[in-house]
Amino acid sequence: MRARVFVTLKRGILDVQGTAVKRALEGLGFTEVKDLRMGKVLEVELELQDAARARSRLEEMCQKLLANPVMEEFTVEIVDNGTRPTLPERARRD
Amino acid sequence: MKFGVVVFPGTWSDCDFHYVISEILRQPVEYVWHRSPDLSEFDCMILPGGFSYGDYLRAGAIAGRSPVVEALPDFAARGGLVLGSCNGFQILCEAGILPGALMKNECLQYRCQSTHLLVENAETPFTRGTRPGQVLKMPISHGEGKYYCDRQTLRTLKERNQIVFRYCTESGDVTGEANPNGSLENIAGIVNDEGTVLGLMPHPERAAEGAMGMTDGLLIFHSLLGGLVEAGSFLKR
Numbered sequence: 001m002r003a004r005v006f007v008t009l010k011r012g013i014l015d016v017q018g019t020a021v022k023r024a025l026e027g028l029g030f031t032e033v034k035d036l037r038m039g040k041v042l043e044v045e046l047e048l049q050d051a052a053r054a055r056s057r058l059e060e061m062c063q064k065l066l067a068n069p070v071m072e073e074f075t076v077e078i079v080d081n082g083t084r085p086t087l088p089e090r091a092r093r094d
Numbered sequence: 095m096k097f098g099v100v101v102f103p104g105t106w107s108d109c110d111f112h113y114v115i116s117e118i119l120r121q122p123v124e125y126v127w128h129r130s131p132d133l134s135e136f137d138c139m140i141l142p143g144g145f146s147y148g149d150y151l152r153a154g155a156i157a158g159r160s161p162v163v164e165a166l167p168d169f170a171a172r173g174g175l176v177l178g179s180c181n182g183f184q185i186l187c188e189a190g191i192l193p194g195a196l197m198k199n200e201c202l203q204y205r206c207q208s209t210h211l212l213v214e215n216a217e218t219p220f221t222r223g224t225r226p227g228q229v230l231k232m233p234i235s236h237g238e239g240k241y242y243c244d245r246q247t248l249r250t251l252k253e254r255n256q257i258v259f260r261y262c263t264e265s266g267d268v269t270g271e272a273n274p275n276g277s278l279e280n281i282a283g284i285v286n287d288e289g290t291v292l293g294l295m296p297h298p299e300r301a302a303e304g305a306m307g308m309t310d311g312l313l314i315f316h317s318l319l320g321g322l323v324e325a326g327s328f329l330k331r
Contacts, residue, residue, distance in 0.1 A: 013242070016202050016276075065159060068152055068188065070195035071242055 001046040001054045002079040007067045008039030042066060043079075051078045095319060097123040098136040100182075102146035102157045107180065110299040111140050118302055119315055131161040138175040138318060139166065141182025143235070143297060153196060153238045154184030163189045166291070175219055175318065176291040180236055183283070183293035192286055192293045193251070194243030200276025204237040208308065209274055209296060211282050212262040215255050218285050220292045223317035229266045230259075230310035232296035234274060239295040241277040241284075251284060259283035259294055 009015045015037045022036040044061075048054045058076045067074040099111045108125060115123040126133070128146075133139060139162075146157035157163060163185060166176055170191075178186040186192040199205055213221055213228045224230065243251070251257050260280040263272045273280045275295070283294030298311030 013197075014200070016198055016200055020202055065155065066151070068155070068195055070187075070193075070244070071197060 001048045001051065001081060003044045003046065003054060003058055004077045004079055005042040005044060005058055005062060005066055006039055006075045006077070007042070007062070007072050008037060008074075009071055010073050013071055049081070051081055054078060095121055095137045096135060097121060097138050097140060098126040098133060099123060099140045099142060100126050100128060100162050101142075102128045102144070102160065104145040104148055105142050105181070106144035107142035107297065107299060108144070110297075111142050111179075114299045114302040114311075114315065115140075118312070119319065121319070126162060128157065128160045128162045131165040133162070133165050133169045133174065136169075136174065138177065139169060141176070141178035141185050142299070143180030143182060146181055146185065149238070152188065154181060154186075154188040157181075157185045158188030158190075163191075166191055170286070170288070170290045174290070177220060177314070177318075178291070178293045179297055179299065180234075180239075180295055183295055184238065186291060186293045191291055192284060193247045194241055194278075194284070196238050196295070197240045197242050198238050199236070199240055199274070201274075204235075205239070205274045206233070206235040207274065208233045209282070210262050210264050210266075210272065211259040211296060212266050212268060213258070214260055215258045215285070217255070218258060218289045218292065218317075219321045220285070220314050220317050221258055223313050223320055227266065229262060229264065230301075230313060231264075231308050232298055232301040232311055233308065234296050235300075236275070236295055239275040239277065241281040241295075243278065248278065251281075254287055256284050256287065256289075257281055258285055258292060259296070 018037040025033050062074040097115045099108050101108045184196045211230045213224045216224045216226045259282040260268050261272045261282050262268045268280045285292050298314040301308035301311035
């Protein structure tokens, strides 16, 4: 089972990195960028078959370590259910 | 009074604390590796600054889940005192021992400079040798020191007098210009509800003898020792 966890700053909390990147984009002429917020993506491989179970375990991981509830929020996305090749195999093949 | 200085992979101020405690204060002190959950021989635990685990994930996040940090709430409940400076403050917040979080400096720069701190609470074991409104000079050295918490937490901090230090000007004014990192209400240091755990971003151990250019950090160490003289010992063993 492969999953992605997205961790971002809560809405309403100033994202100084995102703001700096947005300004840099403006400097390059991308003036259409209205808002830009930065976060983290964690790609996780799990030895689990059940997607619901994987989701609940990942949420637990987020609450305990991967995200800081004071300032961050997270979303969990199940990428595949294990039928596709795992990350290292794909890397070798690519 | 026996001090324990906690060492994580990536800690950098451990030797500075050890030096101040052993050479300047002449008190017993030992390094404590982060895997050790046994703190029974100590009266005061120090979480020094640095970059534990390379600040991976978030500053202090991984160290905040280590055995030594998990042993700290029990240690404090027994009467032990905990001082976390810089990365140590980040670790205490990440572990939920202190409320709030430390985020990237608003200026996005790493700030290494001297700061002035207004003593807001002189009743803690860490500040009893100071007076309210006193201005202390200590250096900071961090990229992620912007204190943040939600409104409810801030209200509680104020009600319970948990804000110990705020960044201020040399004359003691708490202004935006005196705030080096964008901290909420210039907060530089807080204690837990019981007043037994202090977290602060500045470095008292780098302001502890004339050769360092500043000595106000000693007031924190002397406050700790003063409590020992009066009470005999903090811990009932």
